[in-house]
Amino acid sequence: MTFSTGPRGPGVLVIEPMGNAGRFLVEAADRLGVRLYAATHKDVHDGYPDWLRTALAGVCATDLTDVPRALGDMAAFCREHAVAGIAACFELFTPLAALLARRVGLPGNDPRLAHAARNKIRMGEAFAADAIPAPRWAVVHDAAEAHRVARERPDGLGWPLVVKPAEQGGSWGVSVVDGPDRLGDAVDAARRYTRAQPHGLALDPRVLLQEYVAGEEYSCDTVVASGVAYPLPVVRKDTTGGRYRVETGHTCPSGLPAPVAAQVRHTAARAALAVGVRNGIAHTEVKIPPGTGTPYVIETGARLPGDNLCEVVEAATGVSEAVAHLRAVLGLVPDTVPRRADAAAIRFLLPEHGGVLRRVDIPDLPGTHGEVHLRPGDAVPEPADSTCRIGHVVARAKTPDRAGALADRVVARSRVEVG
Template sequence: MAHLLVIESWVEGTGRLLPETLKRLGHEYTFVTRNETHYNDENTKEIHPIFLNAKCTHVLETNNVEELIHSLKELHSKEKFDGVLTICDYYIDTVAQVAKALKLPQAFSDNVSNERHKHYVREAIETAGLPNAKFFVTRSWLETKESADKLGYPLIVKPSDLASSAFVKLVHSEAELKQAFEDLETFTHNFRGQAREPLWLLEEYLSGEEVSVEAVTYQGKTTVIGITDKSVTGAPYFIEDGHMFPAALNSTLVKKIQEYVVKVLKAVGHNHGISHTEIKITREGLRVIEINPRPGGNYIAELIEHVTGINMLDVHVNLATNVEPDLSSAENKKGSAAIKFLVPPSKGKLKTLQDKNSLDSNEKILRWTMKDVCGLEVDDPIDNACYLGHVIAQDLEGLRAREIAETALAKLKLEYA
């Protein structure tokens, strides 16, 4: 049994799965956060699993790495940690620095700081001579405007250092570009209170199907677990509203995607850890959208386990404790599993969500969860934080899990006050 140090977490998705994973594997953990209330739902009295399963919780300033390392050295001398991890994008680099300072194993690559910044990934792919989206990195409005004119509209504006598709926007004109620029300019700190890097990443708009490649790298060797499909709500924002594993692709294309991603991971220096690489299949060929050096969010880890038996969070924990993960069942895929999210169409005050009973009577729905929407005020949906709930479906015989999930969710009726 190991005693792990967990520094911050996601609130939903893998944030709820990790505590139970650690408990099931027989490990204990100490949780460190700067803000306990971040994990509370003001609409319920539920205690988040990250607190329920922790050996203890310490409130420390996780946004000041130097101060955090000083505090954790004292804590480590008393409690003796065996490894350090997180699953929250905003603290991956923090974990890497803490692990180095405390001489502890961790689940990320040596180059994880660069992997976390989208413009560094673009530059590394370009340097390696691999197929890449056209892009510009800018730091002022004049530079942004001039770069957009060179790139041409429509184009994508995105931050380099955020997650969950936040502030990723498709723009068609200089006026829309100016608005997107100003939106990011005024967003000086991310959702965890960390100062943002003041730059804008402009990319050509890539048309085509989007998938993600789930892989594990151990001591420099990468094993591709499979490919997940993705659906998004569409412009101007790109909110992920569904996934299926494995994606319904022909074997030739699957091989091309896998080979491309392995080359890209090598180019960016990814030598250890799980990777969730988003790929666009365009007419011109394969292009990277971004690389995430951690398990895929939005319960993708759960979908993978239903199909392969491989628990990606188990793998993540193993990597953080220097244990080689068993990936032998990656080739033994059985059927498909899918998730579909309920996204509110617009802002407003919600009244009811009808026909939830239909989910209970559907034997192909493995589980579902929905918020109590009565009287709930919602904002315009602009990123993945807007979800009101989700359903997870399975097709043991083939690749119809997405269709099953979408049909089930379509029967629900969301009403505004």
């Protein structure tokens, strides 16, 4: 399938551009004069929104779950269209992007380590190998084994424990468990995801039990070009408390004292390199236990961030992560120098419970804009993971406190009715 040829700049093949960061990649490609191609399944392409379909210079239709076939199809496509860069957008395909880049001789990540950016068990091993502070963990296959490990493990993970699938995102199947009573249910919930849609990719069915890391949470993205890491500003992340940790918002800059922010950036860059990122971008999440100043890495993904963080970071700093990512995969030096010192915050509208959306109304306040994700009549999932979000608000201001307060005010004045 090939559509219009578009601008005649260098071509970048994106392995599945569907997802939150896809629109930022499209915008960035437009700014850079890059021809953007997608590798996807024909059925998935049929469901692409118009803005994505029309932005693409061409589509490599293949089966991304069949690695030998996908590599063969995409390599032939790269040759035919003189593709000069490979980018993954969807976390689960980041190892495939590394393999393709190696195969066609383009800048990419280290294929020997790339699986560590997809699979949290391999990630734990990669962090341990590089002595990166991270929660202790154990792997279990079912609830009975989880009970045994929680009881008997000599170094003890303690309570609460975090239970999560080996491969998944969006907080799906992640829960914080206070004691043995809920452990079985949590393991079953983490094991529920055996395939990732929309491609039906088979997932590692194993479950991680992780030591709970207390403290505030932050994220920091790192652009890596030819193995050189360029960490971006730190973003503060807010989540719900309790059993399910769903993001409620992000704020940039983080408000951390400069030396602690520098420590987060340094650790995030180390985490990106530990999972094999060499030409691309990584999104790293950390928690800082009170009184330690030491960031513990919760996870890192070899992809652009979700949650409209590209928009938040650019509004605050003037740095386009998507432009930097495209430049890195093309083997060019990324521009990560902040152009301004403003602030921006995003807040998500979450329901108190699941049901059917009856009404959603986000007021327009100066310096803010809102977007609804669900429409009246849509089913609203229980607030257990990111699929329950009804909408979001982005606010810009001169300081992170003001940006956060402004976004909070819009959320407080929004009307959400779930029946």
